[in-house]
Amino acid sequence: MVVQEALDAAQMRLQDVDSIAVTVKPGLIMSLRVGLRHAQKLAKSAGLPVIPIHHMEAHALTARMIQKVDFPFMVLLASGGHCLLAVAKDIDDFELLGSTLDTAPGEAYDKTARELNLFQQPEFSGLSGGVAVERLARLGNPLAFPRIHIMTTVASCNFSFTGLKISAKRQILAEYERQGLSTHMLLPQAADICAWFQYNLLYHISRRLQRAFIYTDMHGLCGANKTLVLSGGVASNLYIRTKLSELCSAYDYRLVCPPQKLCTDNGIMIAWNGMEKLLSGRNFFQDCESIDVQARSPFGTDKSKDVSNSSIRLPKLLINP
Structure with missing residues (x-):
């Protein structure tokens, strides 16, 4: 027991x-x-x-167990079922800046891994889709294919990963057809596709974070304590951590991540x-x-419309793939 x-x-x-x-x-x-x-x-x-x-x-506050993180702070929860961007004001007080409108990032990772037949490869057996894609992406070129433009005309902090998931599937099928290979085989370009997929996912998240940084600074929501906590299963991805740390530095934010074993549920x-x-x-x-259980439950006070109504235009994003 x-x-x-x-x-x-x-x-x-x-x-x-x-x-x-x-x-x-x-x-x-x-x-x-x-x-x-x-x-x-x-x-x-x-x-x-x-x-x-x-x-x-609980995900949002896990980092406080490991490091000193005072309220208020910004938190990005990215997992297989969620993608939420919020300001944590207290242990039970959150302001939601944006959330996914469709697919969660972890689900997009898993779907892409399945389309590439990564789970059938001995070196990826038993791994999650996110870990498999991250590992193979290290060997690929993130700029091998054209960049995907996700919600570029929508001035919000909301996310959408369905378009990325579909684009990855189309790219994979196109490569199979172009090379005349069976869809049960591992593509020679699998590493490039993984790197390209991961970079586009990172780019989309980074643009949403840019707007969140600007919005919270405009309204003084984080005060002098400019901290971003990254949590949830996707937070265990070292590529995502490294690149978001670079983004945080550009906006004078500190990135705090729980240990990898505490990122997943x-x-x-x-x-x-x-x-x-x-x-x-x-x-x-x-x-x-x-006490009873609930399948769905709101996360904090929804401020996403106020973010959109602020019509924040973003400067160019400078992230090396």
């Missing part, structure tokens, strides 16, 4: 715990319900209070979020029986 193993490792009993934190939203209902029911069972058996946790809020971030709420001295507890 995972819980008992954790208690044994900490040399504690369940009765020694101050509270139980459990993810209740957003996510797959069945998975959330299994976790909640077990948390409720444990809470009843030991007479402990329960702190319900918002999955994305994990129980540690849920426990940390619960601890932050517990130590705040505020009442985040809920009656154990009244």
Whole structure:
């Protein structure tokens, strides 16, 4: 039993715990319900209070466990199911600047990896699509194909990755047809396609971040604490980290990333979020029986329309591929 193993490792009993934190939203209902029911069972058996946790809020605050990151700060959550750009004002107070309108970046990575048959290659067996594409991209030329223009006329901080995903698929199929190869084979240009795909994804994210930097500076949302936290599964990508660090430096922002093992979904971030709420001295507890799970849940106060209405024009983006 995972819980008992954790208690044994900490040399504690369940009765020694101050509270139980459990993810209740957003996510797959069945998975959330299994976790909640077990948390409720444990809470009843030991007479402990329960702190319900918002999955994305936990991702946003994980970096505070590793480094000193004071509120307010900007946070980019990029994963297989989400892409959110927000200002974190407190442990439960967020202003959403933009989000994905369709596909998440992690999903685009996985789809591209499948189209390239990377999972059928021994060297990529057992890896996620994101890791497989990142590794192969190191051997490729990001400028091998024309750049994809994503939402270039939309002055917002919202994201769209469907066009990139479709463009990558078309490029892959075109290469198979041009070379007369079976679509079950690995393309000779696979590394170039991975590098090109990844660079275009980075470029799109970077343009949205540029606008967010300008908007937050205009309104003093981050004050003197100009910090960007990058979290979520895509944050484990070292290429993305390196290039966004360069972008942050150009705008006098500090980039903070959790360790790679804490970027993907994990129980540690849920426990940390619960601890932050517990130590705040505020009442985040809920009656154990009244807590329920939610498949969808808003992330903070939506300020995305205000960003769009600001009509912020962007200077040229200088990022070396």
